[in-house]
Amino acid sequence: MKKWECTICSYIHEGDEPPDECPLCGADKSEFVEVKDEAIEQATAAPEAVAATPTVTSPAPQKTMPASAPLHGIQALIDKHHLHPITVHTPNGIIPMAVFFVFLLVFFGSPSLGKAALYSYTFVLLSMPVVLFTGYSMWKTRYRGAMTSLFKIKITASVIATILLATLVLWGFGQPSVLEPNSSGRAAYLFFSLIMLAAVGIAGHLGGKLIFSSRKG
Numbered sequence: 001m002k003k004w005e006c007t008i009c010s011y012i013h014e015g016d017e018p019p020d021e022c023p024l025c026g027a028d029k030s031e032f033v034e035v036k037d038e039a040i041e042q043a044t045a046a047p048e049a050v051a052a053t054p055t056v057t058s059p060a061p062q063k064t065m066p067a068s069a070p071l072h073g074i075q076a077l078i079d080k081h082h083l084h085p086i087t088v089h090t091p092n093g094i095i096p097m098a099v100f101f102v103f104l105l106v107f108f109g110s111p112s113l114g115k116a117a118l119y120s121y122t123f124v125l126l127s128m129p130v131v132l133f134t135g136y137s138m139w140k141t142r143y144r145g146a147m148t149s150l151f152k153i154k155i156t157a158s159v160i161a162t163i164l165l166a167t168l169v170l171w172g173f174g175q176p177s178v179l180e181p182n183s184s185g186r187a188a189y190l191f192f193s194l195i196m197l198a199a200v201g202i203a204g205h206l207g208g209k210l211i212f213s214s215r216k217g
């Protein structure tokens, strides 16, 4: 049985032919290269012998840029230290809690809950430039900027979440009464908060899928 590796996400497929589409990242069949079992066996038997033996039938595309360019140096550091998975815990951790505050405000009522949600949203919004930049950098370096179905959905979800987050922050500060317990707009505020939460969940889920289901963890 042959083994094929997706050069975008490192998913391994077993079969006579590569799949038409990568089940993990959605990359086209042409992105797969055959992995030679002999190389894997050699790696098990004598790891030092593998250094001179390519593990795929064609060379994997260059994934890192020369260190001479400052931006590429930063991108290499971001990748090496996993800065996107680290920084993305800010929206993934705080937004569910803040949406819960809005939920409590709408159904049980307390002005302090509205303020807690607004300040939480603001903190997350301030972190978003770093989250988005590290995500963009990781996509460009580790995944070669591939626009497969997974990345299209993930990028779209991230953009929707960021736009909704900015809207909710501007709305909360521009019209503070919306976060009062009996305001007429509080249900709409909760509705947009829930859509944002769903978008954050989708982006986070796909990121976790990439990290934990491929060999590039």
Ligand code: FE
Residues within 6 Å of the ligand: 006, 007, 008, 009, 010, 011, 022, 023, 024, 025, 026, 027
């Ligand atoms: Fe893939």
